[in-house]
Amino acid sequence: MVVRCCCSSSSWSAAGAAVAARASANAPPPRSSSPSSRTSRRAMDPAAGAGRGRVRIAVVGDVHNDWALEEDSKALQFLQPDLVLFTGDYGNENVELVKSISDLQLPKAAILGNHDCWHTYQFSEKKADRVRLQLGSLGEQHVGYKCLDFPTIKLSVVGGRPFSCGGDRLFRPKLLLKWGVNDMAGSAKKIYDAATSAPEGHSVVLLAHNGPTGLGSRMDDICGRDWVPGGGDHGDPDLERAISDLQRETGVSIPLVVFGHMHKSLAYGRGLRKMIAFGANGTIYLNGAVVPRVRYAQASPSDEQNQPEGSASVAPTSRAFTIADLSEGRVEKISEVWVLVSGDRTELEEEIVLYKHPREHM
Numbered sequence: 051m052v053v054r055c056c057c058s059s060s061s062w063s064a065a066g067a068a069v070a071a072r073a074s075a076n077a078p079p080p081r082s083s084s085p086s087s088r089t090s091r092r093a094m095d096p097a098a099g100a101g102r103g104r105v106r107i108a109v110v111g112d113v114h115n116d117w118a119l120e121e122d123s124k125a126l127q128f129l130q131p132d133l134v135l136f137t138g139d140y141g142n143e144n145v146e147l148v149k150s151i152s153d154l155q156l157p158k159a160a161i162l163g164n165h166d167c168w169h170t171y172q173f174s175e176k177k178a179d180r181v182r183l184q185l186g187s188l189g190e191q192h193v194g195y196k197c198l199d200f201p202t203i204k205l206s207v208v209g210g211r212p213f214s215c216g217g218d219r220l221f222r223p224k225l226l227l228k229w230g231v232n233d234m235a236g237s238a239k240k241i242y243d244a245a246t247s248a249p250e251g252h253s254v255v256l257l258a259h260n261g262p263t264g265l266g267s268r269m270d271d272i273c274g275r276d277w278v279p280g281g282g283d284h285g286d287p288d289l290e291r292a293i294s295d296l297q298r299e300t301g302v303s304i305p306l307v308v309f310g311h312m313h314k315s316l317a318y319g320r321g322l323r324k325m326i327a328f329g330a331n332g333t334i335y336l337n338g339a340v341v342p343r344v345r346y347a348q349a350s351p352s353d354e355q356n357q358p359e360g361s362a363s364v365a366p367t368s369r370a371f372t373i374a375d376l377s378e379g380r381v382e383k384i385s386e387v388w389v390l391v392s393g394d395r396t397e398l399e400e401e402i403v404l405y406k407h408p409r410e411h412m
């Protein structure tokens with residue numbers, strides 16, 4: 051297992067260092083203690099669990115067809131999350147894959163991205179189009195413009211605008227009419243209203259396909275344009291407005307905003323994106339779009355020996371998740387993790403620590 055920590059000065063790889071260095075630009079004061087290291091290949095930190103106000107969220111960033119229910123279920127069983135969040139872009143209207151995500155036997159919430167309405171500009175009146183089928187599969191777990199409550203962990207997930215493609219124009223405006231949304235101001239209001247319906251005492255985690263404006267305009271910023279010289283802020287203005295209005299006008303606590311869309315690897319090999327940003331009121335912004343999220347590995351001789359006779363050989367894979375651990379409604383730690391799944395064997399292959407609360411004892 052490889053552990054990298056943004057607090058360390060000695061054990062970063064070049065990639066980890068770049069991410070961590072950018073991440074720390076806006077971070078609370080860095081810690082001076084030595085990096086954490088783990089020897090166990092079997093376990094992450096003790097699972098958060100619902101007790102003592104601790105909550106573990108596993109983020110599955112933009113899937114882009116890299117999802118296998120059996121393998122991902124094994125990896126998630128290993129990670130022990132209380133809640134799984136999906137940021138969208140499952141495929142290009144990949145109805146079967148979205149159905150498979152809906153079959154995951156864990157508490158979860160999801161939102162559709164721009165690729166999930168790749169060919170569909172408006173809902174069909176004559177047949178069940180593929181956007182409608184995806185929404186139907188996810189049911190109440192599609193949180194676009196909605197608040198989904200998880201009372202046992204005192205947390206509500208509030209969805210942003212479905213199908214977002216980033217920037218200041220609505221993507222697929224005819225589809226958004228389903229929610230009565232015509233413009234950015236109306237969209238911001240829908241997100242705001244959904245968040246204010248969360249039960250008192252719940253923390254609100256916002257789940258959107260793309261992040262908000264206002265988090266930087268460099269190419270490698272969390273929502274920065276990486277495909278044009280000079281960069282630019284490609285965030286969603288409605289999401290920024292909803293969050294700032296909520297923070298100014300309500301007592302809603304928003305420790306975490308989770309999204310994807312802008313991939314970690316920048317266009318034209320320009321490096322890696324900053325995946326964490328820090329905003330007002332202690333809100334942490336997390337981009338989970340580690341794409342592709344599956345690496346294929348060679349089967350070892352022992353793996354092949356352990357394969358039941360006659361069974362189809364499934365090559366070992368490493369699967370990416372971003373884990374956010376919260377305690378008492380506050381984010382304690384965020385890590386990008388890669389879990390190796392080989393037959394019935396699961397282990398933590400790599401952990402890149404993106405954030406640790408400064409007061410947490412290492």
Ligand SMILES: [Zn+2]
Nearest residue numbers: 139163164311
């Ligand atoms: Zn997208």
